[in-house]
Amino acid sequence: xxxxxxxxxxxxxxxxxxxxxxxxxxxxxxxxxxxxxxxxxxxxxxxxxxxxxxxxxxxxxxxxxxxxxxxxxxxxxxxxxxxxxxxxxxxxxxxxxxxxxxxxxxxxxxxxxxxxx
Amino acid sequence: xxxxxxxxxxxxxxxxxxxxxxxxxxxxxxxxxxxxxxxxxxxxxxxxxxxxxxxxxxxxxxxxxxxxxxxxxxxxxxxxxxxxxxxxxxxxxxxxxxxxxxxxxxxxxxxxxx
Numbered sequence: 001x002x003x004x005x006x007x008x009x010x011x012x013x014x015x016x017x018x019x020x021x022x023x024x025x026x027x028x029x030x031x032x033x034x035x036x037x038x039x040x041x042x043x044x045x046x047x048x049x050x051x052x053x054x055x056x057x058x059x060x061x062x063x064x065x066x067x068x069x070x071x072x073x074x075x076x077x078x079x080x081x082x083x084x085x086x087x088x089x090x091x092x093x094x095x096x097x098x099x100x101x102x103x104x105x106x107x108x109x110x111x112x113x114x115x116x117x
Numbered sequence: 118x119x120x121x122x123x124x125x126x127x128x129x130x131x132x133x134x135x136x137x138x139x140x141x142x143x144x145x146x147x148x149x150x151x152x153x154x155x156x157x158x159x160x161x162x163x164x165x166x167x168x169x170x171x172x173x174x175x176x177x178x179x180x181x182x183x184x185x186x187x188x189x190x191x192x193x194x195x196x197x198x199x200x201x202x203x204x205x206x207x208x209x210x211x212x213x214x215x216x217x218x219x220x221x222x223x224x225x226x227x228x229x230x231x
Contacts, residue, residue, distance in 0.1 A: 035219060035220075037222075043206065043224070043225055043227075044222065044224050044225070045208065045210075045222035045225075046222075047219045047220070047221060047222075050218075050219045091160065103165070103173070104150050104152075104162035104165045104173070104176070105150075105152075105160075105162065105220060106162070107159060107160040107161075108159075109159045110159065110160075
């Protein structure tokens with residue numbers, strides 16, 4: 001069985017602070033895929049990033065960066081110089097590599113990020 | 118390109134009524150997923166299709182729930198009869214060939230059963 005744990009239910013920081021959202025996953029698959037989605041107050045789910053289990057390179061996209069460590073089964077997300085528009089619920093998700101990866105996503109419970117002006 | 122389209126966006130119905138949610142995936146995508154989001158259970162997968170064929174419906178909560186995908190551009194999720202505990206946001210998502218690709222979500226249907 002697969003599991004995604006986002007231990008931080010809610011984080012509140014002041015604008016321009018850096019913030020890291022933690023994600024720990026469990027899977028028995030040797031091939032799997034990890035994702036981060038953003039859910040702003042308007043409710044839609046916005047794809048942010050995908051990481052394959054065989055690619056441990058960290059990634060940076062503007063103010064966003066992701067740290068993937070297989071040794072600790074973690075896929076953490078850092079926002080640098082946070083902005084009010086970053087306020088949202090952020091979900092980490094896992095997808096099995098079986099059946100060519102054509103499976104549904106297992107989501108964590110989400111972290112509600114509040115950026116105060 | 119149009120994203121995933123869901124209708125209706127909001128649905129309010131009385132307990133016992135039939136509810137049908139609709140989804141149009143992104144053109145060219147061959148996998149379609151239905152999820153449900155509630156405060157208690159978070160986001161959970163209900164069922165998914167690959168090339169219009171249901172692959173895994175183990176997440177469907179009860180026999181009151183059914184889903185179909187008659188063609189590559191349309192899917193329905195039906196609840197009959199509806200109950201107050203079915204109140205949730207229902208999301209449809211689609212992804213392209215090559216299962217490792219990301220899923221793109223529709224705006225969701227907020228269902229309220231009174």
